[in-house]
Amino acid sequence: MQPVATAWFFYGLSAMAIISALMVITRKNPVHSALSLIFTLLSLAGLYLMLYAPFVAGVQIILYVGGIMVLFLFVIMLVNIEHNLREHQFNKQWFVATLATLVLGALFMFVYWKGKTLFPIVNAPAQEQANTQMVGRQLYTTYVYPFEIASILLLVAIVGAVVMAKKRI
Protein backbone atom coordinates (compact mmCIF):
# COMPACT_ATOMS: atom_id res chain seq x y z
CA MET A 1 0.00 0.00 0.00
CA GLN A 2 1.38 3.38 -0.96
CA PRO A 3 1.01 5.94 1.80
CA VAL A 4 -0.36 9.30 0.79
CA ALA A 5 1.98 11.38 2.93
CA THR A 6 5.47 11.44 1.51
CA ALA A 7 8.77 12.05 3.22
CA TRP A 8 8.47 15.78 2.62
CA PHE A 9 5.52 15.89 5.01
CA PHE A 10 7.67 14.32 7.69
CA TYR A 11 10.51 16.79 7.23
CA GLY A 12 8.19 19.78 7.11
CA LEU A 13 6.24 18.75 10.20
CA SER A 14 9.41 17.92 12.13
CA ALA A 15 11.03 21.23 11.24
CA MET A 16 7.88 23.07 12.31
CA ALA A 17 7.75 21.14 15.60
CA ILE A 18 11.39 21.77 16.47
CA ILE A 19 11.45 25.43 15.44
CA SER A 20 8.32 26.24 17.40
CA ALA A 21 9.65 24.25 20.36
CA LEU A 22 12.76 26.45 20.27
CA MET A 23 10.50 29.49 20.21
CA VAL A 24 8.64 28.18 23.28
CA ILE A 25 11.79 28.32 25.41
CA THR A 26 13.24 31.54 23.99
CA ARG A 27 10.33 34.00 23.80
CA LYS A 28 10.04 36.65 26.48
CA ASN A 29 6.26 36.89 26.48
CA PRO A 30 4.49 33.79 27.87
CA VAL A 31 1.60 34.27 25.44
CA HIS A 32 3.98 33.94 22.47
CA SER A 33 5.40 30.79 24.09
CA ALA A 34 1.92 29.33 24.45
CA LEU A 35 1.08 30.04 20.80
CA SER A 36 4.35 28.41 19.67
CA LEU A 37 3.56 25.39 21.83
CA ILE A 38 0.20 25.13 20.06
CA PHE A 39 2.07 24.95 16.74
CA THR A 40 4.35 22.21 18.13
CA LEU A 41 1.36 20.18 19.30
CA LEU A 42 -0.43 20.55 15.96
CA SER A 43 2.60 19.37 13.98
CA LEU A 44 2.99 16.43 16.37
CA ALA A 45 -0.65 15.56 15.63
CA GLY A 46 0.31 15.51 11.95
CA LEU A 47 3.20 13.16 12.74
CA TYR A 48 0.78 10.87 14.59
CA LEU A 49 -1.39 10.79 11.47
CA MET A 50 1.67 9.78 9.43
CA LEU A 51 2.23 6.94 11.93
CA TYR A 52 -1.31 5.57 11.34
CA ALA A 53 -2.55 6.69 14.77
CA PRO A 54 -5.58 8.86 13.95
CA PHE A 55 -7.20 8.40 17.38
CA VAL A 56 -4.14 9.69 19.22
CA ALA A 57 -3.93 12.59 16.76
CA GLY A 58 -7.54 13.53 17.47
CA VAL A 59 -7.04 13.25 21.22
CA GLN A 60 -3.92 15.41 20.87
CA ILE A 61 -5.80 18.18 19.10
CA ILE A 62 -8.93 18.07 21.25
CA LEU A 63 -7.28 17.59 24.64
CA TYR A 64 -3.96 19.42 24.32
CA VAL A 65 -4.76 22.26 21.96
CA GLY A 66 -8.36 22.63 23.03
CA GLY A 67 -8.03 21.92 26.73
CA ILE A 68 -4.61 22.24 28.27
CA MET A 69 -3.47 25.22 26.20
CA VAL A 70 -6.65 27.16 26.99
CA LEU A 71 -5.93 26.45 30.66
CA PHE A 72 -2.40 27.79 30.20
CA LEU A 73 -3.65 30.95 28.48
CA PHE A 74 -6.18 31.57 31.27
CA VAL A 75 -3.49 31.25 33.92
CA ILE A 76 -1.17 33.58 31.96
CA MET A 77 -4.00 36.09 31.89
CA LEU A 78 -4.51 35.67 35.65
CA VAL A 79 -0.89 36.04 36.74
CA ASN A 80 0.52 38.29 34.02
CA ILE A 81 2.69 41.06 35.43
CA GLU A 82 4.32 43.70 33.28
CA HIS A 83 7.58 44.08 35.16
CA ASN A 84 8.25 40.38 34.60
CA LEU A 85 8.94 41.18 30.93
CA ARG A 86 11.79 43.51 31.89
CA GLU A 87 13.52 41.03 34.20
CA HIS A 88 16.10 38.42 33.27
CA GLN A 89 14.36 35.50 31.63
CA PHE A 90 17.12 32.93 32.23
CA ASN A 91 18.57 31.93 35.58
CA LYS A 92 22.20 31.86 36.61
CA GLN A 93 22.79 28.20 35.72
CA TRP A 94 21.72 28.49 32.10
CA PHE A 95 25.13 27.80 30.56
CA VAL A 96 25.83 24.64 32.56
CA ALA A 97 22.30 23.39 32.02
CA THR A 98 22.45 23.91 28.26
CA LEU A 99 25.84 22.22 28.04
CA ALA A 100 24.68 19.20 30.07
CA THR A 101 21.53 18.84 27.99
CA LEU A 102 23.49 19.03 24.73
CA VAL A 103 25.75 16.25 26.03
CA LEU A 104 22.61 14.24 26.82
CA GLY A 105 21.31 14.84 23.30
CA ALA A 106 24.65 13.78 21.82
CA LEU A 107 24.42 10.59 23.88
CA PHE A 108 20.95 9.92 22.44
CA MET A 109 22.24 10.44 18.91
CA PHE A 110 25.22 8.16 19.56
CA VAL A 111 23.00 5.38 20.87
CA TYR A 112 20.61 5.72 17.93
CA TRP A 113 23.50 5.75 15.48
CA LYS A 114 25.09 2.63 16.98
CA GLY A 115 21.79 0.78 17.27
CA LYS A 116 20.08 1.79 14.07
CA THR A 117 19.89 -1.80 12.85
CA LEU A 118 17.40 -2.43 15.65
CA PHE A 119 14.88 -0.18 13.91
CA PRO A 120 14.30 -1.47 10.40
CA ILE A 121 13.13 0.95 7.74
CA VAL A 122 10.58 -1.42 6.25
CA ASN A 123 7.77 -2.17 8.66
CA ALA A 124 4.23 -3.25 8.09
CA PRO A 125 1.78 -0.39 8.68
CA ALA A 126 -1.02 -1.12 11.07
CA GLN A 127 -4.59 -1.33 9.87
CA GLU A 128 -5.67 2.28 9.87
CA GLN A 129 -9.32 1.68 9.08
CA ALA A 130 -10.22 0.32 12.53
CA ASN A 131 -7.75 2.16 14.72
CA THR A 132 -10.30 3.75 17.06
CA GLN A 133 -12.19 0.51 17.59
CA MET A 134 -8.97 -1.37 18.30
CA VAL A 135 -7.70 1.24 20.75
CA GLY A 136 -11.07 1.25 22.51
CA ARG A 137 -11.10 -2.52 22.79
CA GLN A 138 -7.59 -2.48 24.25
CA LEU A 139 -8.60 0.22 26.74
CA TYR A 140 -11.61 -1.72 27.99
CA THR A 141 -10.09 -5.22 28.09
CA THR A 142 -6.33 -5.34 28.60
CA TYR A 143 -5.94 -1.94 30.22
CA VAL A 144 -9.18 -1.66 32.15
CA TYR A 145 -7.51 -1.29 35.58
CA PRO A 146 -5.10 1.45 34.44
CA PHE A 147 -8.10 3.12 32.79
CA GLU A 148 -10.01 3.22 36.08
CA ILE A 149 -6.93 4.35 37.97
CA ALA A 150 -6.53 7.19 35.44
CA SER A 151 -10.09 8.30 36.19
CA ILE A 152 -9.30 8.37 39.92
CA LEU A 153 -6.13 10.35 39.14
CA LEU A 154 -8.17 12.92 37.22
CA LEU A 155 -10.63 13.19 40.12
CA VAL A 156 -7.78 13.79 42.56
CA ALA A 157 -6.30 16.39 40.19
CA ILE A 158 -9.61 18.25 39.95
CA VAL A 159 -9.97 18.35 43.74
CA GLY A 160 -6.33 19.38 44.13
CA ALA A 161 -6.57 22.17 41.58
CA VAL A 162 -9.70 23.57 43.22
CA VAL A 163 -8.11 23.43 46.68
CA MET A 164 -4.90 25.06 45.44
CA ALA A 165 -6.63 27.89 43.61
CA LYS A 166 -9.13 28.66 46.38
CA LYS A 167 -8.58 31.86 48.30
CA ARG A 168 -9.62 30.52 51.69
CA ILE A 169 -9.93 26.84 52.43
Place this chain on the structure above:
Amino acid sequence: MAEIGTIHYLVVAAALFAIGTIGVLTRRNVVIILMSIELILNAVNLNLVAFSRMYGLHGQVFAIFVITDAAAEAAVGLGILIAFFRNKETINADEVDLLKW
Protein backbone atom coordinates in the same frame (compact mmCIF):
# COMPACT_ATOMS: atom_id res chain seq x y z
CA MET B 1 13.43 10.53 -1.09
CA ALA B 2 14.28 7.89 1.44
CA GLU B 3 11.63 5.97 3.27
CA ILE B 4 10.87 7.35 6.73
CA GLY B 5 11.61 4.75 9.39
CA THR B 6 11.19 4.58 13.13
CA ILE B 7 14.65 6.02 13.73
CA HIS B 8 13.66 9.35 12.14
CA TYR B 9 10.83 9.78 14.62
CA LEU B 10 13.14 8.84 17.48
CA VAL B 11 15.60 11.57 16.46
CA VAL B 12 12.83 14.19 16.33
CA ALA B 13 11.58 13.04 19.74
CA ALA B 14 15.09 13.24 21.21
CA ALA B 15 15.46 16.79 19.89
CA LEU B 16 12.14 17.82 21.43
CA PHE B 17 13.13 16.15 24.72
CA ALA B 18 16.43 18.05 24.82
CA ILE B 19 14.71 21.36 24.04
CA GLY B 20 12.19 20.74 26.80
CA THR B 21 14.93 19.88 29.28
CA ILE B 22 16.81 23.08 28.45
CA GLY B 23 13.59 25.01 29.00
CA VAL B 24 12.98 23.42 32.40
CA LEU B 25 16.55 23.99 33.56
CA THR B 26 17.15 27.53 32.31
CA ARG B 27 13.92 29.55 32.38
CA ARG B 28 12.77 31.52 35.40
CA ASN B 29 9.09 31.87 34.51
CA VAL B 30 7.11 29.01 36.07
CA VAL B 31 4.49 29.06 33.29
CA ILE B 32 7.19 28.43 30.67
CA ILE B 33 8.71 25.70 32.84
CA LEU B 34 5.32 23.94 32.84
CA MET B 35 5.13 24.35 29.05
CA SER B 36 8.57 22.76 28.73
CA ILE B 37 7.32 19.81 30.79
CA GLU B 38 4.52 19.47 28.24
CA LEU B 39 7.19 19.41 25.51
CA ILE B 40 9.01 16.56 27.27
CA LEU B 41 5.80 14.57 27.66
CA ASN B 42 5.05 15.08 23.97
CA ALA B 43 8.48 13.80 23.01
CA VAL B 44 7.78 10.64 25.00
CA ASN B 45 4.39 10.33 23.29
CA LEU B 46 6.02 10.56 19.87
CA ASN B 47 8.40 7.75 20.85
CA LEU B 48 5.53 5.59 22.07
CA VAL B 49 3.44 6.08 18.94
CA ALA B 50 6.47 5.48 16.69
CA PHE B 51 7.15 2.17 18.43
CA SER B 52 3.49 1.23 18.27
CA ARG B 53 3.84 1.06 14.48
CA MET B 54 6.37 -1.73 14.97
CA TYR B 55 5.01 -3.59 17.99
CA GLY B 56 1.23 -3.22 17.99
CA LEU B 57 -1.27 -0.87 19.57
CA HIS B 58 0.00 -0.84 23.16
CA GLY B 59 2.09 2.27 22.56
CA GLN B 60 -0.93 4.25 21.43
CA VAL B 61 -2.92 3.21 24.52
CA PHE B 62 -0.02 4.25 26.73
CA ALA B 63 0.23 7.57 24.87
CA ILE B 64 -3.40 8.24 25.84
CA PHE B 65 -2.53 7.54 29.49
CA VAL B 66 0.40 9.96 29.21
CA ILE B 67 -1.93 12.64 27.84
CA THR B 68 -4.25 12.05 30.82
CA ASP B 69 -1.33 12.50 33.20
CA ALA B 70 -0.30 15.66 31.38
CA ALA B 71 -3.78 17.12 31.87
CA ALA B 72 -3.75 16.30 35.59
CA GLU B 73 -0.23 17.68 36.01
CA ALA B 74 -1.05 20.92 34.19
CA ALA B 75 -4.17 21.49 36.33
CA VAL B 76 -2.40 20.90 39.65
CA GLY B 77 0.73 22.81 38.62
CA LEU B 78 -1.19 25.86 37.50
CA GLY B 79 -3.25 25.73 40.71
CA ILE B 80 -0.03 25.76 42.73
CA LEU B 81 1.20 28.66 40.58
CA ILE B 82 -1.93 30.71 41.31
CA ALA B 83 -1.64 30.01 45.04
CA PHE B 84 2.02 31.03 44.97
CA PHE B 85 1.34 34.19 42.98
CA ARG B 86 -1.29 35.20 45.51
CA ASN B 87 1.23 34.91 48.34
CA LYS B 88 4.44 36.34 46.88
CA GLU B 89 3.42 38.42 43.81
CA THR B 90 6.00 36.74 41.59
CA ILE B 91 6.11 33.85 39.13
CA ASN B 92 9.88 33.37 39.02
CA ALA B 93 11.08 29.92 39.99
CA ASP B 94 14.25 31.08 41.74
CA GLU B 95 12.29 33.34 44.06
CA VAL B 96 10.49 30.32 45.51
CA ASP B 97 12.78 30.25 48.53
CA LEU B 98 10.44 29.91 51.51
CA LEU B 99 12.08 26.64 52.53
CA LYS B 100 15.64 27.87 51.97
CA TRP B 101 17.71 28.51 55.03
